[in-house]
Amino acid sequence: MASANTDTTKLVFKKVEHATDEILNAMAHVAAEAYRHGRDGAHDDFTRACVADNWDLGFAFQRGVVGAQQVGGENWIALDNDKIVAVAGWFPPGRELLGDPKQMDAGWGAFAEKWTPEMGDWWMNYFLPRYAQATNDALGNPDRKKQSWHLQMLVVLPDPNSADKEIEMCLESEVEANTAMYTKWGWKVQGNKTDFESPHGNFSILNTLNGLLGLARLASTDASSKAFSKTLLLPKTQFPMRNDRSRDVSIQKRTTEDLYRWQSDNAKGPLFVFHDGPPYANGDLHIGHALNKVLKDIVNRYRVIIGDRVHYHPGWDCHGLPIENKVLKELGKDMHEVSPSEIRRAAEVYAKGQVQSQMDQFRQLGVMAQWSADTTYRTLDHGYEIRQLRVFQKMVERGLIYRHYRPVYYSPSSRSALAEAELEYKDNHVSHSVYVSFELDLHQDMPPSLRKIVQSAFKVQLLVWTTTPWTLSANMGIAVNAEMTYTVLRSSEEPDSGLVVVATERLEALKEILESMKLDITVGEITGVDLAGASYRPLFASKLPPETPSLRILPSGHVTSLSGTGLVHCAPAHGQEDYQLFHSLGFIPAGSSSSVVCHVDGSGCFTAEVTNAIGEMAGRSLIGKEVLEEGGKAMVALLKELGVLRKIQRIKHRYPYDWRTDKPVVTTATSQWFANLDAIKDDAIALLQNVQFVPEESRRRLESFIRQRSEWCISRQRVWGVPIPALYHLPTNRAVLDSTSLDHILSILEEKGVRHWWDGPVEDFVPTHLRVEGENVAETWQKGTDTMDVWFDSGTSWSMLQNPHAGQETEDVVYMADVCIEGTDQHRGWFQSQLLTLVGSTPEKQRGKVGPYKTLITHGMVLDENGKKMSKSLGNIVSPLTVINGGKDKKKEPAYGADILRLWAASTTYWHDTSIGPKTLAQAEEMYRKLRNSLRFVLGNLRDQRLSEEQKVRREDMSLTGKYVMHELYKLENHARKNYAEHIFSEVTLPLSRFVNTTLSSLYFDITKDILYADPENSLRRREVLTISEHILDTMTSIFAPIVPHLAEEVHQILHSGNAQILSVFSQPWVPLDPMWYDEEVEKSMSKRLQLRSKVMSLLEQSRTEKHIGNALEADVEITSKTAEGEPYHDAEFTQLFNVSAVRIVPSLSSQETEQLQWSYDEPVTIDGLGDCQLQVCPARQHKCPRCWMHTREAHDELCGRCAGIVKV
Secondary structure (H helix, E strand, C coil): CCCCCCCCEEHHHHHHHHCCCHHHHHHHHHHHHHHHHHHCCCCCCCHHHHHCCHHHHHHHHHHHHHHHHHHEEEEEEEEEEEEEECCCCCCCCCCCCCCCCCHHHHHHHHHHHHHHHHHHHHHHHHHHHHHHHHHHHHHCCCCCCCHHHHHHCCCCCCCHHHHCCCCCCCCCCCCCCCHHHHHHCCCEEEECCCCEEEECCCCCHHHHHHHCCCHHHHHCCCHHHHHHHCCCCCCCCCCCCCCCCHHHHHHHHHHHHHHHHCCCCHHCCCCCECCCCEEEEECCCHHHHHHEEEEEEEEHHHHHCCCCCEEEECCCCCCCHHHHHHHHHCCCHHHHHHHHHHHHHHHHHHHHHHHHHHHHHHHCCCCCCCCCCCCCCCCCCCCHHHHHHHHHHHHHCCCCCEEEEEEEECCCCEEEEECHHHEEEEEEEEEEEEEEEEEEEECCCCCCHHHHHHHCCCCEEEEEEEHHHHHHCCCCEEEEEECCEEEEEECCHHHHHHHEEEEEHHCCCCHHHHHHHHCCCEEEEEEEECCCCCCCCCCCCCHHCCCCCEEEEECCCCCCCCCCCCEEEEEECCHHHHHHHHCCCCCCCCCCCCCCCCCCCCCCCCCCHHHHHHHHHHHCCCCCCCCCCCCHHHHHHHHHHHHCEEEEEEEEEEEEEECCCCCCCEEEEEEEEEECCCEEEEEHHHHHCCCEEEEHHHHHHHHHHHHHCEEEEEEECHHHHCCCCCCCEHHHHHHHHHHHHHHHHHHHHHHHHHCHHCCCCCCCCCCCHCCCCCCCHHEEECCCCCCCHHHHHHHHHHHHCCCCCCCCCCCCCCCCCCCEEEEHHCCCCHHHHHHHHHHHHCHHHHHEEEEEEEEEEECCCEEEECCCCCCCCCCCCCCHHHHHCCCCCCCCCCCCCCHHHHHHHHHEEHHHHHCCCHHHHHHHHHHHHHHHHHHHHHHHHHCCCCCCCCCCCCHHCCCCCHHHHHHHHHHHHHHHHHHHHHHHHHHHHHHHHHHHHHHHHHHHHHHHHHHHHCCCCCCHHHHHHHCCCCCCHHHHHHCCCCHHHHHHHHHHHHHCCCCCCCCCHCCCCCCCCCCCHCCCHHHHHHHHHHHHHHHHHHHHHHHCCCCCCCCCHHHHEEECCCCCCCCCCEHHHHHHCCCCCCCEEEEECCHHHHHCCCCCCCEEEEECEEEEEEEEECCCCCCCCCCCCCCCCCCCCCCHHHHHHHHCC
């Protein structure tokens, strides 16, 4: 706190720590009154320009400033007997009202909405960046707080009773830290008091900084200037400067549901079918959902705006384990404590509730769809389930569905079999691998070559390595490679320990363990062929009866020298390759369960049958224990006890996990239903040849996944799903699943609903041909309890489309959908299951002629801003709803609205993994803000109205600059349409942003403001600019409409407020610009002129740096050319392009003219038509016009010639 003494009073200066609305309003009132009366340094031209002598606007301005300073800087007040008599504020450099959402919400936004587009554009894009730069240049380190800012620019309430009170600028420090900056701006600084007089007139930032763009006309305090300002044609529009989330809400229904319904009924173009991959109906949307749905919506909206009729029915995947687990948790019971019917009823209610919740959230993204039951789908819908079962029946008819007892991926945590697509592989899984020794049978039947080398030994051990020691109880054989060589070793120190066999190529890798076993002598070598055919004793033979048979050594190509010992433990119940080996050799008949040794139950625990393999006593230590936890440890302890464990090793390796529970899975034998993929995968891959992939490399990924699969385990041991309607004959344990029985069963389910499979008696489902007279059906038959893999559910969603392109067979293949877009993980999931179920169920005559999708687009995952996967534990989750609506703390998590989220999505290279966070959202917001400001500027100049045909200017009557801008606009539009068609949306947004920033803001808008504001209303030049502006507005709106539809609809509302028949911007087809606008010669000519402009800008900047001019209008440009004949002449187009008061082209400058110049800056250039020239920037030769501020007025005239004619009229 500080104080200052005057002759009559003591003022107390206080920093405002906790400002209520009452205090902020009082501060704003003081400031507004001071500026209104222009006392004590408060006669600031800038503020006057902002409020135009309107007290209400002045109050709003000051309320916005103090509110913004309270959240972004500091507020200070001067108190006279507890009455606020003065206010002051401070912003840290770089935080000066640059559009910070917190400051906007604190009140600045409410005022900024009232600005003209001109004022807003100037404030954001010109003044603030230069003000911050000047501050930084003058003060040095911008991060260092300047105490003197606390009370700078103090303003006082003009109170008649306080007329004798004088307030100086009061500083906390003795030394004025800002002196350098004030001096640079032209203020007189005397000690600790800043005199607000300036060599440029009364204190005016506009005169010194802002005037560089010739915008000081907005801030003129000259009486005559004010009078003439009313004759200027300044922009006027109802289009708000700032996006408002509430406007999005009011627009959404019209641009989503109403629009979808309208285009479905009225669009005349070809049908475009977008098939929606269903998200899972569980939980709120995550940012990946948002990216996915926005990309889909951009595709659909582009199709609508070019006139196509879009078919798009959003869907949800509603069955499966996560929902089942959720309802069991809510019920507080285990699966076996609740009836299947009760679980299914609860799951259906839960799933439907989740669908509704997600539907409401998708609406907030602005997704165009008709969100009704008839135009969306759920995999739990009765009609959907029946169609799915009919697809299944067709696959049964083709003989593609069968039941086997064989090893599959099984999740103990889910208590169900899993398909490959339901796995996630983790590279850091820890296992305990073991080296164990099996004992070779020494008898006369062994191959002679083997007998010869081991005949003198009393024991020969086969060294085997495995990462799954819990499977050793299910060992049924040892595999060797017939083409590999094996070395027989013994110990010189322990000759009675016997011989050990390992692969020769593995000796170096096994050096450590072999040394620990003291195996230092090579007895000889044998081949894999010698070993194959021999036998060995079971690992646990010592615990079993003597008559327990020996096991086989088998030749197999899957044994390699890349790892292990070259001898592989085979447990067909727990390994696909082991099972295939035994099956191929005829040891395991197809589907047989009795021929496979398995000791693991549905919980992933050892069963009592393990005692058959390791003995009664040893088995007791394993029964009921989880094989991946305590059971595995108990097995290792048992191996150690038996003396067969040679080494145990902790290893990290790649291992499959259940993607839903994030728990490791096991491979174990169970009876499951399979689809034969070997029979159809060649047809499936052939069907992909004509499919377009985005990106193209994703084709190889999908084809590779399909080629690697030979069958698909489609059964799951859960109740919340579509049943596999098989019947089981209990006396024979025979499963019946054929087309005839399915005809009967599906007719019942179609009539009574799929839930009847669980609720109804078995008698309803056993058809007549399976019944035996006198047999009790309920006692001899049982319904299957397995449900289908959820990938089969969603994979049959193509069946809803029912060939929408029927009758349009112009190609060899008819596609159900034109486009599908999903994440890259769907190469293993939905992309495959769609293709496989369609190919598997297609009748022979149509095979190869019908495909599920014509174009397949893949997007990557969404990571945080640091490239890390999002997780609750890291606290880096970005919620799309928080982005749209803001978080609890709006200052930290502002409400960006749907369009900025959509703009972020469109600007990504989505086919790669992409990032989101505060920085990326800020970049999207900045891009959006500049686009919005440009639209506001155009609408303001058009006065929210379209031009009549009479007002428009033809191309042949346009200037080179106008033709150039139209040429660039034409190129932008063509580029946008091409990349929309190719689904590369970042090549729409980024070129659009460059066009707005470079072609419009930095060039065309800058150089045409004088024409728009100061020219006669119907001048040719002005009508040309307005004609081009209308083209810019229409074309840019069409370009960005699919990406930011709410913004496009706002523009549409402004232009068509009186025409209710035009529902939406999308209900008017995007009519491309006429090719006549494309002109390479114009581009070449303008390119040279822009190079010249760049040189002029550089010379003007030198002039400013040396303080010769405040803005470019204070300068003229002279172009001296020897080829210029006759009298000097003015070039209007160069004058406009350089944004100076005049450009003269002269043959030469006389020495007298040169000597009269106070200053000048020169540079040699070459100009088409003029040859080698000298470019000179010099003081304007004429006087400033108080209306247009161009220095084109004769000394004796009140106005320049142009303005005099307008004002006179």
